[in-house]
Amino acid sequence: MQTLLLATRNPDKIKEIKQVLSHLPLKIISAVDLKNLPEVVEDQPTLKGNAIKKATTLSKSSALLSLADDTGLQVDALDGAPGVYSSRYAGERASYDDNVTKLLKEMQGVAENRRTARFRCVMALADGDKIETVEGVCEGLILKVKRGDKGFGYDPVFYTPVYNKSFAEISLEEKNKISHRGIALDKIRTLLETKFSRGVAQPG
Ligand code: IMP
Secondary structure (H helix, E strand, C coil), rough: EEEEEEHHHHHHHHHHHHHHHHCCCCEEEEEHHHCCCCCCCCCCCHHHHHHHHHHHHHHHCCCCCEEEEEEEEEEEHHCCCCEEHHHHHCCCCCCCHHHHHHHHHHHHCCCHHHHHEEEEEEEEEEEEEEEEEEEEEEEEEEECCCCCCCCCCCHEEEEECCCCHHHHHHCCHHHHHCHHHHHHHHHHHHHHHHHHHHHCCCCC
């Protein structure tokens, strides 16, 4: 069975990605499962640049098909911030909670109708030098206070009108149906299915 290496150590991303791709005839592992993988510095100016860098570096180093996700939250009232800096919005070693606290502070006093935002997720699938990228976008609003205890990252303050709930108030399955990552993963699933049906992916 072909192995797919997820180019991440983030357990929350791994859980969401596995939920969508688990039915494929693939053994899915992540960077946590392999020793001696290089650390990839996310220093590119765009989500796409970082996703490509993570996927190609790990694919070349492991000789495996590799999938990377780079995600940013773009808040209109903050001119698109935190964007590509979403993981380190409140500083280099910021926790999810630190980042959410900073976001709520920056958004203090911003009226309801100006709290529009979106998650943008770029995924890169690398087979050595061969690379394909896809994108998923999900529109919502930044809440004034945290709601819910599911999900991760900015989920407690990201409101989706689809469910009239925050992303932290819905299940993993509900989130994957409409989220930036779920949309990108649907496209990746199609790419992988095509790859298999063409016989490009060899059993390994
Ligand atoms: P990166 O893609 O690892 O650079 O992640 C950027 C940051 O965005 C993460 O540290 C999380 O705080 C946040 N993030 C990524 N995906 C999600 C999501 O699905 N929900 C909420 N926050 C997310």
